[in-house]
Amino acid sequence: MKTSKSITRAFCVELQQELSIVAARREYFSQEPPRARFNFLCSTEACRAQGVKITGVRYDVRPQENPTFVAAHFRANPNYEHHADCEWVDESEADADNPSASETLAETTLRKVKRKLDDYIDVFDPAPKERAKSDASTAKSDKTPDHQPTASTPAPDAVNSKEPRETRTHNLERLVDSFRQAQAQLTKEEFALLTLRIPGQGEVSLRAYFRHIKFAQLGDERRVLYGGGLVERYGTGFKFKFFDRLQGRLATLYVSPAQMKAYRSSRYISELLSHADEVRFFTVFALGTLKASPSGKSVSVEIDDLRHLAIVLGPPKAVDGIEPT
Ligand SMILES: [Zn+2]
Structure with missing residues (x-):
């Protein structure tokens, strides 16, 4: 079939x-x-x-x-x-256009x-x-x-696959x-x-669950923060600097070499970041906590689990002055 x-x-x-x-x-x-x-x-x-x-x-x-x-x-x-x-x-x-009666x-x-x-x-x-x-x-x-059975989701073993x-x-x-x-x-x-x-946390709109870093607020972090920026490497670790400011303050995300070493998929992250010279920027998506620096001049997004970080390459850099399409 x-x-x-x-x-x-x-x-x-x-x-x-x-x-x-x-x-x-x-x-x-x-x-x-x-x-x-x-x-x-x-x-x-x-x-x-x-x-x-x-x-x-x-x-x-x-x-x-x-x-x-x-x-x-x-x-x-x-x-x-x-x-x-x-x-x-x-x-x-099979026929998506025909709704069922209910x-x-x-x-x-x-x-x-x-x-x-x-x-x-x-x-x-x-x-x-x-x-x-x-x-x-x-x-x-x-x-x-x-594997937590609830009223709407019975234990997987008991579910008819259809x-x-x-x-x-x-x-x-x-x-x-x-x-x-x-x-x-x-x-x-x-x-x-x-x-x-x-x-x-309940039901949220998908769009509202993602918040651009420039609209982020300290103390309101139960969302995915994202934004474009550039990366500086610190050994196997790195610091990501967002282009956009958060209420006038520089926003960064730092991942230590120790965090990278302990992460199963760090090779994947390193592979993506190794293309820094070829792309105009990276976009990071992170589920973390916002912390203001002691001076109050900058804000960092702290993630305690690298599984809460996703990286997307930006568009390629222009070659010989020609804008890529
Ligand atoms: Zn099949």
């Missing part, structure tokens, strides 16, 4: 685990060059047993500002038929908007919790549904990709409809 849903996870043959496309990109760029592309199979076991391949698109391209934004995503391979039980096959959803107009509209995104996130859980245990569990956590499941992630970079795609490809009105649930 053919798939009808956006495929948000696939089984990576080389890594022998299920991954989101953002996690696949991080693993890809964590390799030493020359980097090898991955092979992906469907996440549903019945499909995997039949060797049903999934295509990974643009996970071998660094996250970068681009006027023609194309998100990294998974795509069904047209040469393969999926099992009837496949989680990405849903005959009831659906309100607002729900139908929202569902159509979500379908425009390759990886719509329903729940973002910033608490690392069990992730810190080991490297292996860290890599897996991106796909692991939260039931609509909400997409949850701990992975900030994945949320950032989804946000960037929504920003680039939806209308303002569509974008405004999207919400995000944060455990312990």
Whole structure:
């Protein structure tokens, strides 16, 4: 059968685990060059047993500002038929224009908007919790549904794979990709409809969960702060200086060499930052705490977990005076 849903996870043959496309990109760029592309199979076991391949698109391209934004995503391979039980096959959803009887107009509209995104996130859980245990569990956590049964989300084992499941992630970079795609490809009105649930914080609008550094406020940090700027390296660590000021004060984000050393994916961060000479700036997204310096002249964004940092390359520098298109 053919798939009808956006495929948000696939089984990576080389890594022998299920991954989101953002996690696949991080693993890809964590390799030493020359980097090898991955092979992906469907996440549903019945499909995997039949060797049903999934295509990974643009996970071998660094996250970068681009006027023609194309998100990294998974795509069904047209040469393969999926099992009837496949989680990405849903005959009831085959015709997206026909709402089910129980659906309100607002729900139908929202569902159509979500379908425009390759990886719509329903729940973002910033608490690392069990992730810190080991490297292996860290890599897996991106796909692991939260094992806290609630009324709306029964234990994963008990769920029929065909039931609509909400997409949850701990992975900030994945949320950032989804946000960037929504920003680039939806209308303002569509974008405004999207919400995000944060455990312990409730439901917020996706747009409001991201705040540009120039609008940030001390003591109000339960959001992703972001902005463009330049990086200075300090050994394996670095200091990021935002272009925009926060109430007239310089805003920075410092990551120590020790923090980098302790982070599983520091090679990925270093790889992105190594392109500093080729790009006009970087954009960082961080979930941290704002601290004013003793002099009061500057403000720093402090992050205690590097999983709460995502970096996007800015546009390439002009070559020979020609502005890149
Ligand atoms: Zn399948």
